[in-house]
Structure formats: structure tokens, C-alpha cells
Amino acid sequence: MQSIERLVLLGTGLISGSFALALKRARLVKRVVGVGRNIENLERALELGVVDEVSTDAAQAVRGADLVLLGTPVGQMGRLMQQIAPNLPVDCVVTDGGSTKQDVCALFRENLPRHLAMCVPGHPIAGSDLSGASAAQFGLYEGRRVVLTPLPENDLLVVEWVRQLWVSCGATVYEMSAEQHDGIFSAVSHAPHLLSFAYMNSVLDRYNAEQCLDFAASGFRDFTRIAGSHPDMWRDIALANRDSVLGDLKANVAQLNHLIQLLESGRGDELTGFIQRASRARIEWGKPKKG
Amino acid sequence: MQSIERLVLLGTGLISGSFALALKRARLVKRVVGVGRNIENLERALELGVVDEVSTDAAQAVRGADLVLLGTPVGQMGRLMQQIAPNLPVDCVVTDGGSTKQDVCALFRENLPRHLAMCVPGHPIAGSDLSGASAAQFGLYEGRRVVLTPLPENDLLVVEWVRQLWVSCGATVYEMSAEQHDGIFSAVSHAPHLLSFAYMNSVLDRYNAEQCLDFAASGFRDFTRIAGSHPDMWRDIALANRDSVLGDLKANVAQLNHLIQLLESGRGDELTGFIQRASRARIEWGKPKKG
CATH class of the missing domain: 3.40.50.720 (NAD(P)-binding Rossmann-like Domain)
Incomplete structure (x- = not known):
């Protein structure tokens, strides 16, 4: 070549x-x-x-x-x-x-x-x-x-x-296509970064933030790893892919509001179903890919 | 002893x-x-x-x-x-x-x-x-x-x-105290697990979920590791620590709604500030602890 x-x-x-x-x-x-x-x-x-x-x-x-x-x-x-x-x-x-x-x-x-x-x-x-x-x-x-x-x-x-x-x-x-690309990467990269930033800020807003961070362990470590990413780069990405990202953030808020309702009304079986769906898909995703 | x-x-x-x-x-x-x-x-x-x-x-x-x-x-x-x-x-x-x-x-x-x-x-x-x-x-x-x-x-x-x-x-x-414990662990463990389940479900709801999961990489892997956790155990935890968890989930929804507003109105500087706050705290947290 x-x-x-x-x-x-x-x-x-x-x-x-x-x-x-x-x-x-x-x-x-x-x-x-x-x-x-x-x-x-x-x-x-x-x-x-x-x-x-x-x-x-x-x-x-x-x-x-x-x-x-x-x-x-x-x-x-x-x-x-x-x-x-x-x-x-x-x-x-x-x-x-x-x-x-x-x-x-x-x-x-x-x-x-x-x-x-x-x-x-x-x-x-x-x-x-x-x-x-x-x-x-x-x-x-x-x-x-x-x-x-x-x-x-x-x-x-x-x-x-x-x-x-x-x-x-x-x-x-x-x-x-560029459109397909931006939709996919909003879902699996851009939105999770923004969700991780938002979560991190919600912990910082707590009156006992320091104590919380002191007891944070491996689950927190992995969930927030991407929250340590570069601010300018991620501001650019969020603004550049704004429409897709907004759609994904709103879909997340909808999921969270549904979860809040399940918890508030104590609907244990539906809560189990909600968690099972996520858990099974994540375990399946983590398996070595065929071919 | x-x-x-x-x-x-x-x-x-x-x-x-x-x-x-x-x-x-x-x-x-x-x-x-x-x-x-x-x-x-x-x-x-x-x-x-x-x-x-x-x-x-x-x-x-x-x-x-x-x-x-x-x-x-x-x-x-x-x-x-x-x-x-x-x-x-x-x-x-x-x-x-x-x-x-x-x-x-x-x-x-x-x-x-x-x-x-x-x-x-x-x-x-x-x-x-x-x-x-x-x-x-x-x-x-x-x-x-x-x-x-x-x-x-x-x-x-x-x-x-x-x-x-x-x-x-x-x-x-x-x-x-048990109350202190439950507040801290809601913030840094229980809420992130539920956020990760909710995020995973929002990806599964997409019309192109399979393609999205196919392109998901290391950021996704770490952000969703805890979404693979045991459904019964996490349903029990969510219900047992319901009040703290609900408070944290609602604080997250508030952060996300704020982020959505910043994006919709294209407020780049505030968006940078939002990300910087999270990023700095996460980088600080990841440093080896003194003493």
C-alpha cells in the first residue's frame, strides 16, 4: 500500500x-x-x-x-x-x-x-x-x-x-453515517460521562460530602472513573452532539422517575424486574463475544 | 483475646x-x-x-x-x-x-x-x-x-x-450510628447501583440497543459494572434504605435537569464549570490517601 x-x-x-x-x-x-x-x-x-x-x-x-x-x-x-x-x-x-x-x-x-x-x-x-x-x-x-x-x-x-x-x-x-455514529456514541459514551459528572456533583452537594467520599469503595470508583475526564473536551462533545445527548439524558430522567415511583409505592416485584432487566443485560454484555 | x-x-x-x-x-x-x-x-x-x-x-x-x-x-x-x-x-x-x-x-x-x-x-x-x-x-x-x-x-x-x-x-x-451509615452508603453505593441499573435500561429501550451495546467500550464497561449486581440483594437494599435512597435519586434528577437546561440554552461556560467541579473532585478522590 x-x-x-x-x-x-x-x-x-x-x-x-x-x-x-x-x-x-x-x-x-x-x-x-x-x-x-x-x-x-x-x-x-x-x-x-x-x-x-x-x-x-x-x-x-x-x-x-x-x-x-x-x-x-x-x-x-x-x-x-x-x-x-x-x-x-x-x-x-x-x-x-x-x-x-x-x-x-x-x-x-x-x-x-x-x-x-x-x-x-x-x-x-x-x-x-x-x-x-x-x-x-x-x-x-x-x-x-x-x-x-x-x-x-x-x-x-x-x-x-x-x-x-x-x-x-x-x-x-x-x-x-455521521448521524448513526453520534446516536450510538451519545448512548454508550457521551451520556454516561454526563451522568457520572452529575452524580459526582450530587455527592458534593451533600452536607456530609467529605465523609461520604471517605467511605466510597470499588463500586463508586468504577462508576465515577469517567467523571475524572477532561472538562473542555467533554463540554465540546456535549455541545457538539447536543440533540442526541439531550434525548439520552431525558430518557435517563424518565427511567429514574419510574424507579422513584416504584420505590415510593414499595412495588417490590416490579423493582426486582427493573433491576433484573439491567443486570441480565450487563452480565450478557460482559461475556466474551463470539466470532 | x-x-x-x-x-x-x-x-x-x-x-x-x-x-x-x-x-x-x-x-x-x-x-x-x-x-x-x-x-x-x-x-x-x-x-x-x-x-x-x-x-x-x-x-x-x-x-x-x-x-x-x-x-x-x-x-x-x-x-x-x-x-x-x-x-x-x-x-x-x-x-x-x-x-x-x-x-x-x-x-x-x-x-x-x-x-x-x-x-x-x-x-x-x-x-x-x-x-x-x-x-x-x-x-x-x-x-x-x-x-x-x-x-x-x-x-x-x-x-x-x-x-x-x-x-x-x-x-x-x-x-x-445506623442512620449515619445508611446516609453515607446510600450516597456512595446504593444510589450509584440504582443509577447504573436505570442507565442500562435506558440503553436497552433504544431502537438500536444492540448496535449501541456492540460499540460500547471501556467507559461504558466501568460505568455499568455495578449494573450486573444481584437483583434480589439490591431490591432488598433499595427498599430497606428507601428514604435515603429516594433523597439521593431525587438529588440526581435535579442535577440532570440542571444539566439539561445548561445544554438546551447552550451555556458553555456554566457547562464547563459543572464538569470541572465533578472532574476535579474525582481526580482528588483518586489520589492516594495520606496517613
Whole structure:
């Protein structure tokens, strides 16, 4: 397959850095340029061999690039697209690693309207509490999933190339519409993050919050792990995928109100049924998948 | 310290079996009797050396006992207390491992009213997804916490003895009122379990539930781990600690409604603040404790 001459990472962190490392290991990239605003992070990326060159100027960096990966939070992508638009080589492929896809599609249309054949929106499913270039690792994408949500304007050979690059990183690649993607990830990722933040705040509001936190154990630890996630990133995701997220939050409030009614009226059998439904499905989900 | 001649486990599972194993290792118990309804489980407990003798008859088993541990779900404890009341030696200490304490205190008062000096309610904080005698382990309580919620009627020497037994199992023992206990554990254990059940059900209600579950990853895995918990046990806990749990569920609904408002009106800064508050507290909580 065709290898990359000059890969430019706009945002040099866990997601983009691990992509670069995996491609280096697969000998599919000659030169990696790390772009960012945090000089210390860029120097660390250079030191660790995640990138071969660093820059704080996205517009300059993309000159001569054949692949650009947008690896910043989605909230910063529009401005970056504007910056690179004048210098972007006509045959340069652009992709991204954002957690929401309808908004990224809209950003591509708005900011790179003459380049849409080459812009392939993507979402590698490899979240982590860690961030920054120093968290990048060769094997992050092994056995992980990557979702691509191609635009109707996409050159099919370009989509296929991006797909193969992710496969070379060890990932399994799926294609779906941006709308489907955002619905699914609202349900199983964005909404649970917001529910975990809301729960954490409800504990903090208690008069005996400190004592409660002192006695919190493993159930609390796991339930709230995602509540420690990055505020700016999750604000961006919540706002970007607002309609889906609102639907899921409201569905949750409805479930909770139903549960409150069952408890208030002491309907033990229905309460058992409510819990059984959840418990069975979670146990089933946790079993090793076939095939 | 005074060792136990005959320890009777009413309910032979993870919690009671691990208590017996730890006391055996500390050479603090001579004979352990495992009582239960599941013959297969009792035979397994005997085979594994968790108990020395088994019985399906609680009333007979407590003859000659000097310590009885109620290790069943709280919903079964009242009936067991009634069964053992006629045969309970006057100097036999009774304790329990239930996750709620106001209701267990009430059950002691109701069913063993002439024995209250010897009844010490307790809650070892060592939950696990596992259950049954075969899950019992010597070291389960090492470094764990045990909360005792003594009755005003308790003989102080008896409370001290129970405390020392748990310390011998490797646990750190705390004392508080049953009311304090139930408020704290509603906040950091009971409510999160119910929230996780409710969230799981909201995903199952989606038209594309199967596809959502297929793409669910590590955030979902941790957030819903406790949704796989045992339905009967958690129905009992929810009903037993109903007032506290209802308060916490309603506080959660209020947080979610606030979050929904922030999203609907696109108040990005307040949304950041909302997430930051939760995220900072969770990161702080996850740091190793001092002292």
C-alpha cells in the first residue's frame, strides 16, 4: 500500500501520537510533524520519537503534507481548518480523531469546501484518562475499533487508503453515517460521562460530602472513573452532539422517575424486574463475544 | 483475646465464608458451622474447608454457639432471627454483614428483644461481583473497612470483642450510628447501583440497543459494572434504605435537569464549570490517601 511522505498531526497528543507511532512501526510513514501550542508537550513528543519535527504554525506545517490528522478537541478544529486551507496541497488527505462526527462533517463543509473529496471524518475508539504526547503508545489501536463516517463527496480510493492505514495500526474499521455514529456514541459514551459528572456533583452537594467520599469503595470508583475526564473536551462533545445527548439524558430522567415511583409505592416485584432487566443485560454484555 | 468455640454462619457465602477463613487463619475459631438452603453450596464450603460442619436448620445449628454471623441478604434476616430465638444461648453474640443498618437494628429489636445486649450490627465493606462459598477467601478483609453501628443496649465488652475479631481479619473498624451509615452508603453505593441499573435500561429501550451495546467500550464497561449486581440483594437494599435512597435519586434528577437546561440554552461556560467541579473532585478522590 501507498505510504505517507509527510504526516502532519494538528494537535500532538495520545490519539494522534499513537497513530504516528503505529504507522512508524508499520514503516508506512517517512516524516511526522507535530503541531501544537504547548511547547513543552511538543518537545516531549520530539524527545520520545513520536514526531520528527515540531511546529506551532499549522499553516506552514501542512505545506508538502500528504496526510493531515486533526487530533485536537473538536472545538478547535474549525479554526485549524481555516488556517491550513490556503496551504493545503490539493492531493493531501485530511482526517480527524474527533468523538463527534456530524459537527466535524459540517466543519469540513464550511472550512474546506473545495477539498471535500479528500476529507474523511473518523473516530478511533480508544479513550483513556491519559492525555498528551507522553501518553502515546505503539499498540494503542491494536484490537480497537475505528469508525469512519465518509462524506458523499469522498473519493472512494481515499476512504480505502485511510481505512487501510487504521488497519495497519491494528484496528478494525467500521463505516456508518455521521448521524448513526453520534446516536450510538451519545448512548454508550457521551451520556454516561454526563451522568457520572452529575452524580459526582450530587455527592458534593451533600452536607456530609467529605465523609461520604471517605467511605466510597470499588463500586463508586468504577462508576465515577469517567467523571475524572477532561472538562473542555467533554463540554465540546456535549455541545457538539447536543440533540442526541439531550434525548439520552431525558430518557435517563424518565427511567429514574419510574424507579422513584416504584420505590415510593414499595412495588417490590416490579423493582426486582427493573433491576433484573439491567443486570441480565450487563452480565450478557460482559461475556466474551463470539466470532 | 477470647477465641470462638462455635461460629455459626447463617448464610454461607462470600462475606461470611471469608470471615470464617480469616478467623481460622488467626486461630481464633475452633469450629465453624455453615447454614444455608443450597445443599450444593454447603457441600462446596465443606469441601473447601471454609466450614467444618453444615446444616439446613438454623434453629438447631445455633445450639452451643458463642458467635452467630447473619450473612444473608437483609430480607432473610428477620425470619432467621425468629428461628434461632428459642435456642440462642444467652451468652451468644450475634452480628451481621448486611449493607443497610437501620433496618437490621429494627429487626434485632423486633425479633431478639431480650438479647439486645449481645446483638452488634455490622457492615464489612468488601463488595464483589462474586458470591457463594466458593468465592470466600482468606484475605478478603485485609485493608478493608468494617462499620459497626452498636445499639445503645449493647454490652460494651461485646462490641469490643466483635471489633477485635474484625481487626484480626485485617480490617479497620469504624463506629457510627445506623442512620449515619445508611446516609453515607446510600450516597456512595446504593444510589450509584440504582443509577447504573436505570442507565442500562435506558440503553436497552433504544431502537438500536444492540448496535449501541456492540460499540460500547471501556467507559461504558466501568460505568455499568455495578449494573450486573444481584437483583434480589439490591431490591432488598433499595427498599430497606428507601428514604435515603429516594433523597439521593431525587438529588440526581435535579442535577440532570440542571444539566439539561445548561445544554438546551447552550451555556458553555456554566457547562464547563459543572464538569470541572465533578472532574476535579474525582481526580482528588483518586489520589492516594495520606496517613
